[in-house]
Amino acid sequence: MNPIPVNTPLLNGNELQYLTQCIETGWISSEGPFITKFEAQFSNYIGCSHGIAVSNGSAALDIAIKALNIGPGDEVIMPAFTIISPAQSVVTAGALPVLVDSDALTWNMDVNQIEAKITAQTKAILVVHIYGLPVDLDHILDLAKKYKLKVIEDAAEMHGQTYKGKMCGSFGDISIFSFYPNKHITTGEGGMLLTNDSELAERCKKLRNLCFEPNGPRFVHHELGWNYRMTNLQAALGLAQLEQIDHFIDKKRAMGASYQQGLLPLKAKGYQLPLEKTEYSENIYWVFGLVAPSPEEKERMVNLLTENKIGTRPFFWCMHEQPVFQKMGLFKNESYPVAEKLARNGFYVPSGLGLSEPELATVVSIFNQF
Known part of the structure; x- marks a missing residue:
């Protein structure tokens, strides 16, 4: 593959x-x-x-x-x-x-x-x-x-x-x-x-x-x-x-809808999928992120995806835990529990505009195997 x-x-x-x-x-x-x-x-x-x-x-x-x-x-x-x-x-x-x-x-x-x-x-x-x-x-x-x-x-x-x-x-x-x-x-x-x-x-x-x-x-x-x-x-x-922005947005939202449906079983395993919409906006799915139930589960799943040649990226790391800022003496004794959970447990899966439908189906299939 x-x-x-x-x-x-x-x-x-x-x-x-x-x-x-x-x-x-x-x-x-x-x-x-x-x-x-x-x-x-x-x-x-x-x-x-x-x-x-x-x-x-x-x-x-x-x-x-x-x-x-x-x-x-x-x-x-x-x-x-x-x-x-x-x-x-x-x-x-x-x-x-x-x-x-x-x-x-x-x-x-x-x-x-x-x-x-x-x-x-x-x-x-x-x-x-x-x-x-x-x-x-x-x-x-x-x-x-x-x-x-x-x-x-x-x-x-x-x-x-x-x-x-x-x-x-x-x-x-x-x-x-x-x-x-x-x-x-x-x-x-x-x-x-x-x-x-x-x-x-x-x-x-x-x-x-x-x-x-x-x-x-x-x-x-x-x-x-x-x-x-x-x-x-x-x-x-x-x-x-x-010139193609409207087409790109439609493609991103279609991709997000496919992932939402295909990865729905992950919710039963304690995963959080992206919110599809709020009262003020519909998700545009710049990336399709997942929040695992624990850092250990995230590591397990990312490793399985990597073994199957599926690319992933971790979520952002919190500003108060950045070593460069800690060396400057910033954010001492500060804690932001929701942000920390996202940073530790979150990752996203292939979701670029060049992703084909068969490739997306492959990603979903690999997830569901495990």
Whole structure:
């Protein structure tokens, strides 16, 4: 049996045509027509006025934090259960991440725990939508208004997902997306910031480009930024992918429905399958995750799948248990039991857009053998 990787991208649209156009015209760097086209079309798709394409999602987070003037002495409330990028951007800016535990059903941050974490030093709430369902945003937006806080919306995994009919990524004062190969649309590496604030958009454009002064001498700099530019090649790839986004979403949801049906017997064994929908959203299944009844059972099942050439990935590891942050003295004596259970017991199975129906059936079959 051929290996079934945890993710395979789908590149069957105009990708080759657009990339060839870049090469034939010589526009391969961070300047070129596909950059502005991709920024305009993606921001329009999400429903925001401005899109700023960057080299990756983590770069977008760095820029978002600095553009909002978050720094030493500031606190940013965020989930304990997420990839390290959001916390890394907060910490490297000199600010303090303040963690919130997860909701056991959606795996997103528990919005009911946020208000108790707000202090005079709180500057922003960093919302991270996890795995396929969005965070319950209404409560967060109410808190942000009440306490005059900024909302940074990390929609890296949410291309095309909606909250109460409105696109995820359109709710934050500033929002970010990632276009890594396992996302619903990919540019290989890449990311984008979205905002409706014209001044904030210009600030982000400046920060991604080494803070060159738009009207001053070219190589005279008054502050530090980054070289976080996206290439025209990447934008060409992204534009071709964006043309297929509706098809990709339908494919992901069909894949999720097949797994829900095929892996239903796992519930009797104590496994938790993803929540199919909430009152505000239907799961988009960025990945299809499973939470085993114990770490030992997770290890047993992952090993069996690996022996049968089925790829898996563990869930994110909690921020308060990251060795790098512990060495910094952060999060001492903090515990987030729901997030810890997800991190210890969770894993996901092949669910990339390139997964074929026979491959999905094989994955289900291997599970049911054991």
